Amino acid sequence: MADTKYIFVTGGVVSSLGKGIIAASLGKLLQARGYNVTIQKFDPYINVDPGTLNPYEHGECYVTVDGHEADLDLGHYERFLNIQTTKENNITTGRIYQSVINKERKGDYLGKTVQVVPHITDEIKRNVKQLGVKNKFDFVITEIGGTVGDIESLPFLESVRQLRWELGSKSLVIHLTFVPYIAAAGELKTKPTQHSVKELQSQGIQPDMLVLRTEKELNSEILNKVALFCNVEQDAVMQSIDVPTIYEVPLMMQAQSMDEVVLRKMNMPIGNKPQLKPWIQFLDKRRNATEKVVIKLVGKYAELPDAYKSINESLSQVAIYHDRELEFEAIQSEDITDENVAQLLAGADGIVVAPGFGQRGIEGKFTTITYARTHDIPTFGICLGMQCMVVEYARNVLGLKEANSTEMNSKTPHKVIDIMEGQKHLTNMGASMRLGAYDCLLKKGSIAYNAYGEELIQERHRHRFEFNNEYKEQFEKNGMLCTGVNPDSDLVEVIEVPELKWFVGTQFHPEYNSTVISPNPLFMSFMSAITNQK
Ligand code: GLN
Numbered sequence: 001m002a003d004t005k006y007i008f009v010t011g012g013v014v015s016s017l018g019k020g021i022i023a024a025s026l027g028k029l030l031q032a033r034g035y036n037v038t039i040q041k042f043d044p045y046i047n048v049d050p051g052t053l054n055p056y057e058h059g060e061c062y063v064t065v066d067g068h069e070a071d072l073d074l075g076h077y078e079r080f081l082n083i084q085t086t087k088e089n090n091i092t093t094g095r096i097y098q099s100v101i102n103k104e105r106k107g108d109y110l111g112k113t114v115q116v117v118p119h120i121t122d123e124i125k126r127n128v129k130q131l132g133v134k135n136k137f138d139f140v141i142t143e144i145g146g147t148v149g150d151i152e153s154l155p156f157l158e159s160v161r162q163l164r165w166e167l168g169s170k171s172l173v174i175h176l177t178f179v180p181y182i183a184a185a186g187e188l189k190t191k192p193t194q195h196s197v198k199e200l201q202s203q204g205i206q207p208d209m210l211v212l213r214t215e216k217e218l219n220s221e222i223l224n225k226v227a228l229f230c231n232v233e234q235d236a237v238m239q240s241i242d243v244p245t246i247y248e249v250p251l252m253m254q255a256q257s258m259d260e261v262v263l264r265k266m267n268m269p270i271g272n273k274p275q276l277k278p279w280i281q282f283l284d285k286r287r288n289a290t291e292k293v294v295i296k297l298v299g300k301y302a303e304l305p306d307a308y309k310s311i312n313e314s315l316s317q318v319a320i321y322h323d324r325e326l327e328f329e330a331i332q333s334e335d336i337t338d339e340n341v342a343q344l345l346a347g348a349d350g351i352v353v354a355p356g357f358g359q360r361g362i363e364g365k366f367t368t369i370t371y372a373r374t375h376d377i378p379t380f381g382i383c384l385g386m387q388c389m390v391v392e393y394a395r396n397v398l399g400l401k402e403a404n405s406t407e408m409n410s411k412t413p414h415k416v417i418d419i420m421e422g423q424k425h426l427t428n429m430g431a432s433m434r435l436g437a438y439d440c441l442l443k444k445g446s447i448a449y450n451a452y453g454e455e456l457i458q459e460r461h462r463h464r465f466e467f468n469n470e471y472k473e474q475f476e477k478n479g480m481l482c483t484g485v486n487p488d489s490d491l492v493e494v495i496e497v498p499e500l501k502w503f504v505g506t507q508f509h510p511e512y513n514s515t516v517i518s519p520n521p522l523f524m525s526f527m528s529a530i531t532n533q534k
Helices: 019-032 073-081 093-106 116-135 154-170 191-202 220-230 246-255 258-265 277-288 309-321 341-345 362-374 384-396 447-452 469-477 521-533
Strands: 005-011 037-043 090-092 139-144 171-178 209-214 237-241 291-299 324-332 350-353 379-382 415-419 434-442 456-463 465-467 481-485 492-496 503-506
Touching (some): 005 019, 005 116, 019 037, 019 171, 019 246, 019 258, 037 073, 073 246, 090 093, 116 154, 139 154, 154 171, 171 191, 191 209, 191 220, 209 220, 209 258, 220 237, 237 246, 246 258, 277 309, 291 309, 291 362, 309 324, 341 362, 350 362, 350 521, 362 384, 379 384, 384 465, 384 469, 384 492, 384 503, 434 447, 434 492, 447 492, 447 503, 465 469, 465 492, 503 521
Parallel strands (some): 005 139, 005 171, 037 139, 291 324, 291 350, 350 379, 379 503
Antiparallel strands (some): 434 481, 481 492, 492 503
């Protein structure tokens, strides 16, 4: 076994406390000390991956370079650590059971009764250790989804208990809880934290560190009281108070020496405190940005802040690099009509037409695009957004009034967007789209080429439909150019209308590939076009 250290992050009291952000912040701090770190997420639900989950259930579906449809926390891990994650970084109960059942069918268990303990727990443990050993990481941080006390989380916590026992000081458990403020009493309450730690202890796990999420500053008396009641050292109890941006969290945890406590507890050299210079510069820029940039996104999950997480984060990163504060507004595409489009889009410096699936809200996207194109507002269409740009152009510029994507109307006489050949006969919905990173060859002189500064790029995908090359010539003659193409399959990846200020659509999802330290070039180009114009 490589000498990998394993850190587990569990959560208690309530969900949505930001375990992913705490895991990512600790990862960032350890990485800044020169360690090779990755972060893994276990999700306790039975879906094999979140690819089949509706955004109402699960927010955005993130996609890794190797084509895994993943939990959106992996996006945070990549944005904080500037690393790429893979299929091995996100594992669900469904995947664990699928693997165990496949082994059982093959006869691998040699006639034994297959049980949650040890077979499911062994499979979970194998998935934790394999990530560290195969890649020789110094640290694997594993976030256990859900809340302690959930029935579904039990096998994961039992695996953590066993791993703690097997790995000794090579492992560590951080428990994140909530300290509510009771306004009527004017008091912060630690009892839920105490109960949550007891619950964890009843499952055989003594946390080494506690992070208390709070809206109000916790004084040392409260922190020490929690330490005493929960058998945790005083300096290993810290707070995570609400901050203006998640990117402040690493600094807040560094100020409480989170990384030093972890290293000391794991008998690792501590060394000098890292300066985190580029990170701090980024935050300074954010703080000093006074001018606003308004981006309106048109999509069918406008009311769900998590549905377009990566797009929102990418936009906010590039706004900051342009010394602007992002004002992001998501507009429900279904609500957009010819009559109200001008009013709904008023004040937008730029427009994003969102990715998505299915018919709902599609006409509102076409209306948006017509308005944006005829008023020359910088517009970025992503995946379905790019396909809508193509359909709108076919209808209103090429004069193919009934043009459509066959996803929306299979009988359209002008299938300008059509199902990919390889997708036609698929019956299984899970993990069957064109997924993950593929090559794209950019045309010299195009907006995309100028943005990336190179001809051959890779970006991630998640789609079943494609630009129909039979119409390519007709589009290009009429001013919509195909400036990015996959060199192997000839699939169109980027379209642009050079006559306009910035009117670009991508079949790929550049938002999955934008981090604080390396913001995505195409998003940067979009923001440059907007801010230069201002
Ligand atoms: N529904 C479209 C397709 O499958 C676009 C998918 C997307 O926007 N991710 O091709």
